[in-house]
Amino acid sequence: MYRGDLIIMIKMVNVSKVYQGEVKVRALSHINLHIDRGEFVFIVGPSGAGKSTLTRLIIREELPTSGQIIVGGKSLPRLKEKEVPLLRRKIGFIFQDFRLLMERTVYENVAFAMEAIEIPRSTVRERVPAVLEMVGLKDKMSMYPHELSGGQQQRVCIARAVVNDPLIIIADEPTGNLDPDNSWDIMRILAAINKRGTTIITATHDREMVDKMKRRVIALSDGEIVRDEERGTYRNEA
Amino acid sequence: MKLSSMGYSLRDAFRSLWRNKFMTIASVATVAISMVILGAAWILVLNTEYLASTMESELEINVYLEKELTRDAALEIKDKIQKVSGVEEAVFIAKEEGLEDMEERFGEESDLLQSLGGVNPLPDVYRIKALDGDLVPQIASELAALEGIETVRYGQGFVEKLLSLTDWLRTVGLGVIFAVGLAAIFLIATTIRLTVFARRREVTIMKLVGATNWYIRWPFFLEGMIIGFAGAFLAVMSIYFIYGQLVQNISVMVSFVPIMTDQGVLYNIYKNLLLMGTAIGALGSAVSLHRFLKV
Numbered sequence: 001m002y003r004g005d006l007i008i009m010i011k012m013v014n015v016s017k018v019y020q021g022e023v024k025v026r027a028l029s030h031i032n033l034h035i036d037r038g039e040f041v042f043i044v045g046p047s048g049a050g051k052s053t054l055t056r057l058i059i060r061e062e063l064p065t066s067g068q069i070i071v072g073g074k075s076l077p078r079l080k081e082k083e084v085p086l087l088r089r090k091i092g093f094i095f096q097d098f099r100l101l102m103e104r105t106v107y108e109n110v111a112f113a114m115e116a117i118e119i120p121r122s123t124v125r126e127r128v129p130a131v132l133e134m135v136g137l138k139d140k141m142s143m144y145p146h147e148l149s150g151g152q153q154q155r156v157c158i159a160r161a162v163v164n165d166p167l168i169i170i171a172d173e174p175t176g177n178l179d180p181d182n183s184w185d186i187m188r189i190l191a192a193i194n195k196r197g198t199t200i201i202t203a204t205h206d207r208e209m210v211d212k213m214k215r216r217v218i219a220l221s222d223g224e225i226v227r228d229e230e231r232g233t234y235r236n237e238a
Numbered sequence: 239m240k241l242s243s244m245g246y247s248l249r250d251a252f253r254s255l256w257r258n259k260f261m262t263i264a265s266v267a268t269v270a271i272s273m274v275i276l277g278a279a280w281i282l283v284l285n286t287e288y289l290a291s292t293m294e295s296e297l298e299i300n301v302y303l304e305k306e307l308t309r310d311a312a313l314e315i316k317d318k319i320q321k322v323s324g325v326e327e328a329v330f331i332a333k334e335e336g337l338e339d340m341e342e343r344f345g346e347e348s349d350l351l352q353s354l355g356g357v358n359p360l361p362d363v364y365r366i367k368a369l370d371g372d373l374v375p376q377i378a379s380e381l382a383a384l385e386g387i388e389t390v391r392y393g394q395g396f397v398e399k400l401l402s403l404t405d406w407l408r409t410v411g412l413g414v415i416f417a418v419g420l421a422a423i424f425l426i427a428t429t430i431r432l433t434v435f436a437r438r439r440e441v442t443i444m445k446l447v448g449a450t451n452w453y454i455r456w457p458f459f460l461e462g463m464i465i466g467f468a469g470a471f472l473a474v475m476s477i478y479f480i481y482g483q484l485v486q487n488i489s490v491m492v493s494f495v496p497i498m499t500d501q502g503v504l505y506n507i508y509k510n511l512l513l514m515g516t517a518i519g520a521l522g523s524a525v526s527l528h529r530f531l532k533v
């Protein structure tokens with residue numbers, strides 16, 4: 001079957017990442033993978049396996065030491081500096097530590113992502129409440145992050161990630177700081193977003209979650225892919 | 239960078255200025271001080287030049303004729319004098335007239351001629367006006383070459399001294415302005431660096447969601463430019479009022495001192511001060527962004 005660029009969202013060919021410090025750290029070695037449009041993928045593995053590094057490569061926060069990465073049809077190593085913002089507009093991020101702006105309200109935090117890519121104010125005013133409604137925070141619009149629970153803060157973070165309608169959402173341990181109930185809320189929201197066609201990539205330690213969701217699982221260990229299964233589980237059951 | 243998102247940048251710039259109030263005030267004050275110094279020096283230089291040119295245009299050349307000359311010969315010289323280029327008019331003052339003038343100045347009672355033993359020591363004189371103050375030295379030297387003329391006098395050196403004072407003022411002024419301007423740029427750079435630091439989280443998130451470098455930089459640039467403009471505006475207001483007062487007082491108290499009041503020239507200075515203040519602000523931002531916002 002032909003898999004054109006329009007179907008393949010992310011493609012890595014022989015990607016390695018070596019951090020050159022006092023000691024060389026080989027965070028990723030010879031990674032090959034395809035992620036299609038609309039997939040929901042968990043990336044699992046022990047601490048230090050290279051999960052965060054993988055997500056940082058996809059958003060081009062870092063360049064691979066060797067190998068090719070193609071995201072949305074664009075080769076990241078060949079991407080010009082000026083094109084990076086345009087790439088990132090296609091991707092939404094969710095972080096374990098939320099990274100909200102503490103001195104801005106919920107509304108302002110979400111609007112911030114639209115303003116940053118210069119969306120006119122009238123569109124912002126329509127879109128932000130709609131997205132906040134989707135994550136169940138419409139009544140918390142004018143509150144500050146410190147007035148919210150961890151789960152609510154993470155939902156603000158999700159709202160900020162989806163507000164610009166990205167093709168891909170990348171979440172690095174989105175439930176790492178949350179209790180099981182809140183974690184489930186977050187996963188349900190991500191699943192709903194995925195249903196509408198957005199590709200979702202989630203790095204996680206949450207074993208129970210991964211096992212229940214029954215989605216594709218890519219397992220990393222010491223910077224290598226040790227397993228890649230459709231409808232997989234956290235640990236190899238074989 | 240879209241024009242329509244300028245509103246966001248302006249809002250962010252003012253928000254930062256407000257958050258760092260004390261640095262904002264300090265840097266606005268520094269710009270204001272440097273612009274006041276610049277403006278004052280500028281106006282001073284213009285006034286000295288104005289004074290010099292006023293004095294030059296009022297400058298007369300006195301031509302003292304040889305004492306042995308007969309009256310006819312003395313009167314004949316007038317033609318030759320008027321042929322020298324640049325001479326506007328030449329007025330003959332006979333030695334008797336000169337003596338009368340002098341007597342008047344010493345007081346009516348005295349009989350100067352008698353006390354001098356009946357001999358008038360003064361020569362006949364031509365008082366000459368030049369078409370242009372600049373021509374005076376040249377006319378004087380041409381006149382000195384004419385026959386029958388003993389000496390030629392004019393405010394030798396005075397105008398030159400005044401003009402060299404202007405030069406000196408200009409150099410010192412430039413030096414001071416350079417130093418204070420540099421301080422202003424430095425302080426603005428520090429202020430911007432602080433705001434970049436205060437907003438580093440925002441900047442990281444902006445980059446992650448795909449803001450262009452220019453969109454990220456603009457608020458910081460605007461901040462510097464607002465600081466520069468505000469400082470310059472304060473300076474212009476101060477100069478406007480102080481100079482206005484000065485002009486009024488001087489024209490009342492020492493009316494003979496010429497003072498420059500050409501509104502066109504003054505407004506031009508004000509406009510340039512505002513432009514320079516804004517430029518200093520932009521420069522300060524640029525210094526900071528170059529070093530601290532490698533986006």
Ligand SMILES: Nc1ncnc2c1ncn2[C@@H]1O[C@H](COP(=O)(O)OP(=O)(O)OP(=O)(O)O)[C@@H](O)[C@H]1O
Nearest residue numbers: 019021025026027046047048049050051052053054
């Ligand atoms: N900026 C960096 N400089 C040097 N080494 C780094 C850097 N970032 C990550 N590493 C190293 O690369 C390896 C992979 O790190 P990474 O953060 O990708 O792991 P991870 O799978 O996300 O772990 P965790 O589950 O703890 O978040 C680790 O050995 C880490 O020390």
Ligand SMILES: [Mg+2]
Nearest residue numbers: 051052053172
């Ligand atoms: Mg990690």
